[in-house]
Amino acid sequence: MSDPLRQAEPPVAMSTWTDRLWDAVTAGEEYAAADTAIAALDDGMDIEDLLLEVIAPLQARVGREWAANRMTVAQEHTATAVNERLIAAVAHHPAVRERRDERAADRLGRITVACIDGEWHALPARIVAEVLRLRGWHVDYLGAQVPTPHLIGHLHRTGPSLVALSSSIATRLPAAHAAIIACQATGTPVLVGGAAYGPAGRYASLLGADGWAGDARIAADRLAEAPLPPPSPPRQAIDDLPHLADQEYTHITRTATQLVRHVLGRLPSHVPVMVDYTDRQRRHTAEDIAHIVDFLATALYLDDPDLFTGFLTWTAGILSARNVPAHSLLPALELLSEQLADYPRATDMLTRAHTAITRPSPRTIEAGMSGGRLL
Amino acid sequence: MDVTPAVNGSQDVLDPVARPVPYAALSVDASGVIVRLNDAARVLFGAAPGVLLGGVAPGWLVAAHESLAGHCPDGEAGSCPVGGAALDGAFRGSIGERVFEARPMLEGEESAGPVSTTWWVIDITEQDRLMRELEVERERTALLAEASSRLMASLNLERCMEVTVRLAARHLADAAVVIAPRNGRVHPVAYCGPDGQVDHRELRIDLTEVPGLAEAMQGFLPVPSRWIDPSAAPEWIARGQMREPGAMVVTALPGHGTAAGALVLLRRARQEAFSGDEEVFARLFAARAGAAMSAARMYAEQAAITRTLMSELLPPRTNELDGVELSARYRPAGDGELVGGDFYDLYPADAADPDGESLVVLGDVCGKGLEAAVLTGKIRNTLRALLPMAGDHQHVLELLNQTMLYADTTRFVTLVLASIRRRGTGVRLKLTSAGHAAPLIVRTDGKVEMAGTKGSLIGVLDDIVSTTATVALEPGDTCLLYTDGITEAIGGPLGSEMFGDERLRVELGQCGGMPPEALVERVHMLAAEWVGSSRHDDMATVAITAPRRSRLSAVDGHGPDGTPHRDSGRFLA
Numbered sequence: 037m038s039d040p041l042r043q044a045e046p047p048v049a050m051s052t053w054t055d056r057l058w059d060a061v062t063a064g065e066e067y068a069a070a071d072t073a074i075a076a077l078d079d080g081m082d083i084e085d086l087l088l089e090v091i092a093p094l095q096a097r098v099g100r101e102w103a104a105n106r107m108t109v110a111q112e113h114t115a116t117a118v119n120e121r122l123i124a125a126v127a128h129h130p131a132v133r134e135r136r137d138e139r140a141a142d143r144l145g146r147i148t149v150a151c152i153d154g155e156w157h158a159l160p161a162r163i164v165a166e167v168l169r170l171r172g173w174h175v176d177y178l179g180a181q182v183p184t185p186h187l188i189g190h191l192h193r194t195g196p197s198l199v200a201l202s203s204s205i206a207t208r209l210p211a212a213h214a215a216i217i218a219c220q221a222t223g224t225p226v227l228v229g230g231a232a233y234g235p236a237g238r239y240a241s242l243l244g245a246d247g248w249a250g251d252a253r254i255a256a257d258r259l260a261e262a263p264l265p266p267p268s269p270p271r272q273a274i275d276d277l278p279h280l281a282d283q284e285y286t287h288i289t290r291t292a293t294q295l296v297r298h299v300l301g302r303l304p305s306h307v308p309v310m311v312d313y314t315d316r317q318r319r320h321t322a323e324d325i326a327h328i329v330d331f332l333a334t335a336l337y338l339d340d341p342d343l344f345t346g347f348l349t350w351t352a353g354i355l356s357a358r359n360v361p362a363h364s365l366l367p368a369l370e371l372l373s374e375q376l377a378d379y380p381r382a383t384d385m386l387t388r389a390h391t392a393i394t395r396p397s398p399r400t401i402e403a404g405m406s407g408g409r410l411l
Numbered sequence: 412m413d414v415t416p417a418v419n420g421s422q423d424v425l426d427p428v429a430r431p432v433p434y435a436a437l438s439v440d441a442s443g444v445i446v447r448l449n450d451a452a453r454v455l456f457g458a459a460p461g462v463l464l465g466g467v468a469p470g471w472l473v474a475a476h477e478s479l480a481g482h483c484p485d486g487e488a489g490s491c492p493v494g495g496a497a498l499d500g501a502f503r504g505s506i507g508e509r510v511f512e513a514r515p516m517l518e519g520e521e522s523a524g525p526v527s528t529t530w531w532v533i534d535i536t537e538q539d540r541l542m543r544e545l546e547v548e549r550e551r552t553a554l555l556a557e558a559s560s561r562l563m564a565s566l567n568l569e570r571c572m573e574v575t576v577r578l579a580a581r582h583l584a585d586a587a588v589v590i591a592p593r594n595g596r597v598h599p600v601a602y603c604g605p606d607g608q609v610d611h612r613e614l615r616i617d618l619t620e621v622p623g624l625a626e627a628m629q630g631f632l633p634v635p636s637r638w639i640d641p642s643a644a645p646e647w648i649a650r651g652q653m654r655e656p657g658a659m660v661v662t663a664l665p666g667h668g669t670a671a672g673a674l675v676l677l678r679r680a681r682q683e684a685f686s687g688d689e690e691v692f693a694r695l696f697a698a699r700a701g702a703a704m705s706a707a708r709m710y711a712e713q714a715a716i717t718r719t720l721m722s723e724l725l726p727p728r729t730n731e732l733d734g735v736e737l738s739a740r741y742r743p744a745g746d747g748e749l750v751g752g753d754f755y756d757l758y759p760a761d762a763a764d765p766d767g768e769s770l771v772v773l774g775d776v777c778g779k780g781l782e783a784a785v786l787t788g789k790i791r792n793t794l795r796a797l798l799p800m801a802g803d804h805q806h807v808l809e810l811l812n813q814t815m816l817y818a819d820t821t822r823f824v825t826l827v828l829a830s831i832r833r834r835g836t837g838v839r840l841k842l843t844s845a846g847h848a849a850p851l852i853v854r855t856d857g858k859v860e861m862a863g864t865k866g867s868l869i870g871v872l873d874d875i876v877s878t879t880a881t882v883a884l885e886p887g888d889t890c891l892l893y894t895d896g897i898t899e900a901i902g903g904p905l906g907s908e909m910f911g912d913e914r915l916r917v918e919l920g921q922c923g924g925m926p927p928e929a930l931v932e933r934v935h936m937l938a939a940e941w942v943g944s945s946r947h948d949d950m951a952t953v954a955i956t957a958p959r960r961s962r963l964s965a966v967d968g969h970g971p972d973g974t975p976h977r978d979s980g981r982f983l984a
Contacts, residue, residue: 064925066926108921109921109933110921110922110923110924110933113922113925113929113930113932113933114924114925114926114929116929117925117926117928117929120928121926156932156936181939183746183747184746185746186747186749189714191567192566192567192707192710192711192714193567193714194567195567195569195570221564221565222564222567222570223561223570223573223574224570266577269557269560269561270561270564292906293904293905293906293907296904296905296906297905300904300905319903319904322905323903323904325904
C-alpha cells in the first residue's frame, strides 16, 4: 500500500476492498486483514462505509460460502473472529477516534445494544454499536448470548433511552419476543434488527417492537430524527399473538424431543440406507430432525407457513450443495404430519412445505444421505 | 318532584295508563300545538292543552319536535341531527337547573293526516350526575392501573420519575414536577409540561423556596393547595408556558418509611383550582409513585453493593497474556447469576524475572451459586499469594490443600494449573490437573491430544499427589482447559444424552487453527445448543493459543506498554 502512484489512482471501489479483505479473513490472517482495513481508512474511506459496505457484506459472504459447502464450520468461526478483531482494531484509527470524539459532545443519550439469549451471531450487533458510537451515542454493548434477566437488570441500573436487540436466527424469535416484552415493561422502547425478522422486518411489528431497522445506518438515521415513543403498557405474548391460544406451539415445543425420537425411530423403514447408519450418522440425522421441529414450532408461534416452507427449501438447497437429494426430507415431514394430525395449523404447514419440496426436480430417495447429514 | 293531582276532568288528559305515571308526557300535533298532557307535564311546563309547544317548552325540545314532525317526513326518531342532542332516539337538554331526556312516540299514519307525537320527558338529573361521577371514577381507576403497571415494571429511579410526571401532567394537571431526595448536592428533578415532553435535570435547589415542598420532602401532611400561592413558584417549577400557573398542589411521595420525594402539580391560569376531591386523588396516585420510586432507589443501592462485592468474584477479562493469545468464557448455571462454582484466573509473569512464567488456573468448586462463588474467591486469593512458588505445581497444590483442610468447610475443589512460557515462536506449557479433566491440545491440523496429567482433588485428603505434563504448542496450536459443565451437559436432539468427552474431542477435531476466542465460543455454543432450554451446570473454558505469527496488538489498539501503538500503518508488536 506504499505505492507512491496510489494518490493518482481513482478511489478503489468498495468491492475491491472487500475482495482484498476476503482473502485475509478467510485465511485467518488477522494482521493482513487489519493492514487492509487501516489502509482503506488511510485512503479516506468513511468508517461507516467500511463497517457497512465492506465488513458486513464480508460476513454475509462467509455465511453464503458455508451454505454452499465451500467453507468449514471452523473456517466460518475463524473468519467471524477475525472480523470481530478487525472492528476492534479500526475503532482505534485516528480518523475514527476523531469522529467519535467530535460527536461525543452531542451527548445524545444512552443506548443498550445486545443479542438475546441463544443468539451467537454478535457481529451485526457489534456494527450497530460502533455506528451509534460514531454518531455520538453512549453505547453499552452487551454482546452475544445475553440472558434476559441480565439484560433487564442492566436496563434497571442504567435506564437507557433505547435498547437495540439483534437476532439472526429465526428459531430464537419466540425468545426474542419475550425479551422485547420484558424490555418494554421497564419502560424502555425496543428497536430490533437482523435477519431473523424476515424481509422488510415483517416480524418486528408482529412481535410488538417499537421500531425496526434494516441496517446500522438506518437505525442511526432513524434515531437522529426523533426518539422512539415510549412503549405501550406492559402486556403478554398472547396479546400480540392471539393464535397462541390454540396451544399448537406449546404442544410442539413441549413434546419436541418425543417427536424427534418418533421420527428417528420410524425413518429407517422409509429411508432404507439408514439401517446401516453409524451412531454418528444417526446423531446427525437426529439433530437435523430437531432443527426441523424447531422451525415448525417457530412458524406456529409467528403463524407464518412461509417461514417453515422457506426454511425447508433453503435446507433442500444446502442438501443439494452436499450432494444429498432434497427428497430425503419428505419422509420426515410425513412422519411429523402423522404425529400432529390433531393440530390443523401444523398439518397445514407440513403439507405446504411438502408440496414446495416435491415440486422441483423429482429424484429418488435411494441415493441416500451422505454422512447422515440432512443439513 | 311533586306531582299535583289532576285539575280538570278526564277529558283533556292522556289515557289512564299514562295519567298516574310520575314522568311528564305530552302529545303534540304536527303544527306544534299541545293536544293533551298528563299531570306531571302540566307541573313541569306550567301549560294546558291547546297552547303551542314553542311557548312553554325549552328550545331543544321544540327543535326536536320540529325535526320529527316537520323536517323529517319519515319520522324516524333521532334520525335528524338536532344540535347533537339526539342519543339512541332520545333528546337531552335542561329545564331550569335539572337535566331531562325526551323520548318521542309517533302516533297515526303519515298518509292519514297530521302525525301527532307523544313526548315522554324524564328527569335524569341524578342519573346524569352519577354517570359523570362514574366516568371520572373509571378514568381514575384506569389511571391508577396504568400507573401501577408502568411503575411496578421499572426499577430505575429516573424512569419511575418520568412515568410519574408524564401521567400526572396528562391526567391530574397541566404540568407536573417530581423532586427526588438529594443525591450529593443536587436533587434529581423531572418535569413534564402540557406538551408531554419530559425533562430530567439535577438541580441545586432550596426546598424552602416552594411553599409546602420542604414539608412534603420530609413526609409531612400536605399543605392544602388553597394555602399555596402559585405565583411563589420558582422558575425551575413554573417553566415555559406554565410560567404563571393558576393553581399549585404539593404532595409528598410516601416511600418505605421515608419520603421518596415530592410531586408538584400545576394548572394554567384561568383553569379551575384543585378541588379537595382532586387533592385526595392526587395523594392516591402519589402513594403508588412513591412506593415505586422507593423500590427503584433501594434496588439501585443494592445493585451497587452487589456489584462492589461481586467485582472480586467476577471472572477476569482475558485477551492475551505475556505474548500468548488467550480467551476464556464463563456461563453460570442460572441465567440470573453472574458467578458460580467454576472459576478461572490469570496471573501474569513477574516482568523482572527473565525466567518468569505466567500462570492460568481453571477450577470447579463443588456446589453452585453464590456460596460456591465465595469459595472460588478465597481460592483465587490463596493462589495469588502462592505465586512465587508457581513454578512447582505440586508444592502450590499441597499448600492450597492444607489451607482448605484447615478452613471451616467441607467443600473441595478440582482444578488445573497451567504455567506458560514463550519459547521462540512456540509456547511451553506445564500442566497439572488436581482431580480435574485433563486439558486437551488442539493441533493446527485438527489432531486432539489429552495432556498426560492427573492428580488428587484438593481439600479432602491430607496428602495429595499429582503428575505434571509438559506440552509444547507450535504456532496455531491451542490448549483448552474446561470444566465438566461442558462435557456433562445433558440434552441433545433426543433430550437425555450427555454431551460427553468423546463428542467434545470430535468437535475439537474440526477446530484446528482457530483463534482462541472462536474456539471457546464454538465449544460454548455446542454445549448451549446441546442443553437447549434445560438446566445445566456452570461452564467455564480457557483456551491458550500460541500466536500464529507476530502478535497482533491491534486487538485493543495498545502497544505492549499500554500506550496507543501504531507504526507505519501496521499494528504489529
